[in-house]
Amino acid sequence: MECFEVTGGVRLAGRVRVTGAKNSALKLMAAALLAPGRTAVDEVPDILDVAIMSEVLRRLGCAVEYTRTPGSGGGGRVVIDVPDEPSTETDYDLVRRMRASICVLGPLVARCGSARVALPGGDAIGSRGLDMHIAGLERLGATIDSEHGFLVATAPRLSGTAIWLDFPSVGATENLVMAAVLAKGTTVVDNAAREPEIVDLCAMLTAMGARIDGAGTSTITVEGVDELVPVTYTAVPDRIVAGTWAIGAVMTRGDVVVERGVPGHLTVALDKLADAGAQVSVTPDGFRVVMDERPRCVDVVTLPFPGFPTDLQPMAVALAAVSTGTALVTENVFEGRFMFVNELVRLGASVRIDGHHAVVRGRERLSSAPVVATDIRAGAGLVLAGLVSDGVTEVQEVHHVDRGYPDFVEQLKGLGAQVERVSRPG
Ligand code: UD1
Numbered sequence: 434m435e436c437f438e439v440t441g442g443v444r445l446a447g448r449v450r451v452t453g454a455k456n457s458a459l460k461l462m463a464a465a466l467l468a469p470g471r472t473a474v475d476e477v478p479d480i481l482d483v484a485i486m487s488e489v490l491r492r493l494g495c496a497v498e499y500t501r502t503p504g505s506g507g508g509g510r511v512v513i514d515v516p517d518e519p520s521t522e523t524d525y526d527l528v529r530r531m532r533a534s535i536c537v538l539g540p541l542v543a544r545c546g547s548a549r550v551a552l553p554g555g556d557a558i559g560s561r562g563l564d565m566h567i568a569g570l571e572r573l574g575a576t577i578d579s580e581h582g583f584l585v586a587t588a589p590r591l592s593g594t595a596i597w598l599d600f601p602s603v604g605a606t607e608n609l610v611m612a613a614v615l616a617k618g619t620t621v622v623d624n625a626a627r628e629p630e631i632v633d634l635c636a637m638l639t640a641m642g643a644r645i646d647g648a649g650t651s652t653i654t655v656e657g658v659d660e661l662v663p664v665t666y667t668a669v670p671d672r673i674v675a676g677t678w679a680i681g682a683v684m685t686r687g688d689v690v691v692e693r694g695v696p697g698h699l700t701v702a703l704d705k706l707a708d709a710g711a712q713v714s715v716t717p718d719g720f721r722v723v724m725d726e727r728p729r730c731v732d733v734v735t736l737p738f739p740g741f742p743t744d745l746q747p748m749a750v751a752l753a754a755v756s757t758g759t760a761l762v763t764e765n766v767f768e769g770r771f772m773f774v775n776e777l778v779r780l781g782a783s784v785r786i787d788g789h790h791a792v793v794r795g796r797e798r799l800s801s802a803p804v805v806a807t808d809i810r811a812g813a814g815l816v817l818a819g820l821v822s823d824g825v826t827e828v829q830e831v832h833h834v835d836r837g838y839p840d841f842v843e844q845l846k847g848l849g850a851q852v853e854r855v856s857r858p859g
Pocket of ligand 1: 604743
């Protein structure tokens with residue numbers, strides 16, 4: 434069992450470079466399936482989820498190679514060689530380890546006319562249904578069945594159609610756009626997600642020869658084409674990792690330059706940090722966050738982009754836990770996302786949960802204790818909390834953090850933190 438030992442009381446200061454976004458890179462890798470031949474994606478983070486997606490693609494018949502880029506902060510190039518006729522089945526052992534494996538569904542059914550992808554089941558941050566993925570693919574003409582724990586989709590050729598999403602789901606928007614690019618005719622996805630990762634995926638698909646309009650707005654129009662070609666593409670910087678460093682700087686009253694951080698992808702989050710008392714400025718290569726005093730509590734409401742990202746909610750709760758005053762944090766995207774709060778309370782935080790609201794009363798300092806990371810972002814939030822706790826906080830189950838943050842310990846150390854990865858007998 435691997436843990437992080439985090440020694441509290443050190444201010445984060447210096448420069449940190451963010452790689453491409455996990456949530457984009459995984460989808461760009463899946464998009465490679467849409468064209469036979471050799472696709473290369475740069476700035477792909479060296480994280481467990483990328484290794485799992487590589488395995489998903491290998492089992493579909495692709496050759497996948499990852500090479501780290503020195504000095505990139507944990508990024509690299511992935512080269513995916515896609516066969517003329519990929520296989521179409523993705524097993525439960527992979528989907529269970531990483532739900533995002535489901536994003537091969539759209540490309541496979543579009544390109545191969547069928548796909549068998551294991552159903553992911555529930556996970557630690559909520560039920561995370563697939564109803565919008567399924568309903569959208571059915572509107573495009575696919576027949577979808579569920580058998581023996583697999584979702585089985587078939588369609589000789591998809592046909593363009595109008596799709597209205599009940600909620601701007603990131604995953605459903607991506608799956609449907611990846612399906613529609615090879616469909617016959619025009620598809621309009623309404624109430625589409627607007628995240629920068631969607632814009633990134635659409636930009637890569639466009640470079641591959643797809644015809645897409647409206648990426649980054651609520652209405653995405655896709656004109657189907659007969660075939661796509663492989664490309665070399667660079668993933669958009671990871672706004673969640675960038676936001677994690679920004680919040681860490683504020684919590685520890687530090688001074689951090691986030692290289693490759695895109696302020697426009699974090700407008701609400703950086704505004705909240707400024708409201709908390711931080712000085713946030715744009716630099717030629719990213720942004721800088723400086724904090725000289727104890728932060729003030731600010732209310733946060735998570736929403737689809739451009740709202741405050743749900744993936745930064747655990748860090749926002751951790752921040753409020755050491756700020757002056759009381760903050761109301763509202764979670765609107767994932768119902769189970771406050772589960773980690775019990776761990777934060779073990780560090781002495783004062784948090785009361787009422788449905789999808791958390792009332793956080795700030796304390797001067799937290800107090801170290803062993804805590805358990807329950808998912809990627811909760812783990813990062815607990816590490817930040819450890820940085821402002823008295824003593825040494827042991828964060829357990831850090832394999833969750835490894836799924837989303839390349840070189841996390843090294844990056845933290847580069848900013849002056851005292852943190853070590855240690856192995857304990859399981
Ligand atoms: C992606 C991100 C995740 C981020 C989330 C929201 C990846 C790999 N993960 O997850 O880090 O927190 O976007 O920004 O990119 N829903 C349904 N039915 C569906 C689809 C979704 O009910 O068919 C619900 C989910 O249960 C959830 C909400 O919609 O409550 C948002 O989910 P979605 O936007 O699809 O998130 P993911 O794509 O799973």
